Amino acid sequence: MARVVIIGGGFGGLAAAHELRSAHPELEVTLLDRRDHFFMGFAKLWDLAGVRPLADGTRSLHALERRGVRFVQTEVTDIDAAARRVDTDAGSFDADALLIALGAIHAPAHVSLLDAPGAHDLYDPAALPAMRAELDSVVDGRVLVSILGGPFQCPPAPFEAVLAIDERLRRRGVRDRVEVAISTPQPMTLPVAGVDASRYLASHLGERGIELLAEHAVERVDGAGRTVAFTNGTSVGYAVLLGVPAASAPPVLATAGLTGPSGFVEPDPRTLRTRFDRVYAVGDCTHVPTASGALPKAGVFAASQGAVAARNIAAELLGGERARFDGYGLCFLELPGEQVAFVEGDFLAEPRPEVTLTGADHERYLRKQAFERERLDAWLG
Ligand SMILES: Cc1cc2nc3c(=O)[nH]c(=O)nc-3n(C[C@H](O)[C@H](O)[C@H](O)COP(=O)(O)OP(=O)(O)OC[C@H]3O[C@@H](n4cnc5c(N)ncnc54)[C@H](O)[C@@H]3O)c2cc1C
Structure with a gap:
């Protein structure tokens, strides 16, 4: 055999x-x-x-x-x-x-950057209890999600996370006192899906008062001062820092x-x-x-x-x-209120990927749930 x-x-x-x-x-x-x-x-x-x-x-x-x-x-x-x-x-x-x-794995240099008070690896499941506790106790300052470098897993995920965090803070009634921001070294939110999709996502961030720091590559994290310094010479303070390490x-x-x-x-x-x-x-x-x-x-x-x-x-x-x-892929972009959009198409198409972003609705949210259920049942049910 x-x-x-x-x-x-x-x-x-x-x-x-x-x-x-x-x-x-x-x-x-x-x-x-x-x-x-x-x-x-x-x-x-x-x-x-x-x-x-x-x-x-x-x-x-x-x-x-x-x-x-x-x-x-x-x-x-x-x-x-x-x-x-x-x-x-x-x-x-x-x-x-x-x-x-x-x-x-998560790039070790980025994991080291996050070895600071109030900082966590957003993608580390073991950090979930600590991240939840921080988000449930923060009362002022800034929650900052930082993409630390590329390639990183699931390009929409940091943006989905910052929207979910905004929602969590709103539920607690502290959002008016806690700033929420996301930084990325990239010039736009979703380069892989193109300019229009990136603008669409940026508009959702804007509607919720989430600051988008594009072309901001993190240089260092000062844990004592709870500050993130960027390579462009700017810096911002944080109460909670959730970093997204590059994949290696x-x-x-x-x-x-x-x-x-x-x-x-x-x-x-x-x-x-x-x-x-x-x-x-x-x-x-x-x-x-x-x-x-x-x-x-x-x-x-x-x-x-x-x-x-x-x-x-x-x-x-x-x-x-x-x-x-065949290069076809359907990635989920989850927005608050059980809404999902699809980033979908032929990623291997020439001379450029043929990838589009659909509108967001609840039906696609249900399809995301079904995607998980069907595969877990088929593979490990
Ligand atoms: C927050 C977040 C949200 C995401 N959302 C989506 C999404 O909506 N849609 C989507 O398509 N993708 C999403 N992703 C990305 C997706 O999880 C990964 O792309 C996917 O898991 C990659 O699959 P893989 O089989 O290559 O690796 P994995 O699923 O990571 O599996 C690799 C396996 O190898 C094992 N392994 C590694 N090294 C060793 C070793 N030396 N010895 C033994 N075992 C080892 C690991 O334990 C692991 O089980 C998301 C990722 C994150 C972090």
Whole structure:
């Protein structure tokens, strides 16, 4: 029986495991992850916004066993891509095909910047209780969300977060005394979706009195003075600072010689195959160039890529048709009041990505909820 080893049980790895298990029971599938659970990134923001506790959107990876996927909770310590061998705390795993779906870590330099009083990593689930406590006790000063550099996961998420924070402060009745701001090194809110979409999002911030500091790259954080200094020479004070670190590839990938000049794994954009025979890579640990930059780091792409890579792995091992990643993506932009807009289109189109922003409505909010429910049920139900 041919052995497929998937490393990483996030969006990409789970979509691949599901695809392989549903279509190819003759393959032996093993999935390795240091965590024993999965939740979607946006579930963290629902927790922060007070919509729903994170635990309600969390599922155990042990549920994979019921689906005929062997799950091993372990740390991946080394990868020999040429030999398709993975070393872990639980021993070595040899594969006939290997799928790398290790996601991204938070850039260590940015995490260090946030080692200051009142400062937190907005994307760190472990920081949620402290962030909620700060937002529920702040009575004056400024809550500042700062994008610290790129690429960062899910481009709309920091803006969704600042809107949710505004809402939380309004519910507490302190919004008139607490300023809310967001800083980004980029010239506009959503470069990946274009100027019109960026203006649309900026207008929502403006309507709620949220200050947008564009072209503001953070240089340092002075914890004692609770001040953020920007490279353009300006600085602002904060009572609560929620930083969004850039994404970096997990160090094990560089050690294994799998990363390219981008710092990430650089598979073929359509087949997701790396330069190593029967070794594929998907999701946030990869860099996929587009006509205007790079594919955003988002779960929707990781999942579609995971399914494509799984079909190609099956074709290599068993024969049959190969698949190609079409570059289509549908990202959610959640606005207050249970409204969602879609940033949608062909991100790999030439000569430029064909991406549009739809209007926001409650029906799309329900589709976002269904997106989560359907995948959690299919992958880990
Ligand atoms: C606040 C927030 C909101 C978001 N909202 C959205 C959204 O609305 N829509 C959207 O599409 N995306 C969203 N995202 C982005 C999305 O979560 C990521 O892009 C997605 O998780 C990437 O999938 P992946 O499979 O590449 O990696 P991951 O889902 O991160 O999975 C990687 C897995 O690899 C494991 N791993 C890593 N290193 C090792 C190791 N050495 N040994 C063992 N295991 C290891 C990790 O434990 C993890 O389980 C959001 C992200 C955040 C932070």
